[in-house]
Amino acid sequence: MKVTRLTKWDAYLANGQKTGRILTRGQSIPDDLYHLAVDCLVQHVDNDILFVQRHLEKESFPGFFEASAGGSALYGEDSKQAVRRELLEETGLVPAKLTFSKRIVYKEDQYLMDRYVALVDCPKDHITLQNGETIAYQWVTKEDFKRFLEKYSVVPAHRLMLESLFLDK
Template sequence: MAELWDAYDKKFNKIENTTLVRGETIPDGIYHLVSEVIVKHTDGSYLLMQRDLRKHHGGEWEVTAGGSALQGENGLEAAIRELKEETGLNADKMKEITRVVHDGHHSLYIIYLCVSDFDKNSVVLQEGETIDYKWVDKETFEKIDENELAARRTLEAIREYNL
């Protein structure tokens, strides 16, 4: 079954009566919504997830769990669902940090921060999505080679907002 998305304009306004289908070309001027969740433990460490080798940017690390909002979902609902699917973690606190427009991907990113005292060993990998995870402290995080990351958006958000 095809994954359906709502369509948005560049200012994050939903375009009524327009449905996008994952894998089909998105027309210029139309975007789909993507939620990303930075997971930070109350001890100050960050959760990094390693992408499945078969995926685009396979083997690289992500500072977030996340993905496209399904049709009918808002950004926060998608963030909560994606966090659960990709990590097995249930969000108890989540705050919107920033929004990013990526014209090349026709994507609107909403980046959230989730701070919690998760049991660090309770992360569950999602088959076909992730192959490993690790918790890193801020000092280690700051030294990460940007070439090891699937995207720098979240790294930049952490630095810009001093998360």
């Protein structure tokens, strides 16, 4: 789904409480209000992690791999509905299990980020890439994870998160 300038969001307080106000993408967000965003790490039941490659024309990190699907929750959506919609739009996948991980408050950028892990049980070649968003995908085993990070450019925030989860320090 292509997000347009008229996309509407629910307004939240930093504690996650909805305010009843509506925000519009592209317009200033009043101080002390936030919109809700979601992302999820996609893990196959065999423990492999899904990486998708960002389109070469993306404004940020073109051609980089990322280990998530996500975006902004639309007006009226809760976080689980938003993450399921984003996962379906960006990969064609429906999670067998969706586990909430944590909420991060980004005060400077005025959004709340709900993070999930989506467990999928599907044939690995059943990924549908989102036109204009992604151009390739790879399933990466935990054993090949370090080599993958050495070989490919990965969105820095995803690299840090995944290194903390999967690599021994």
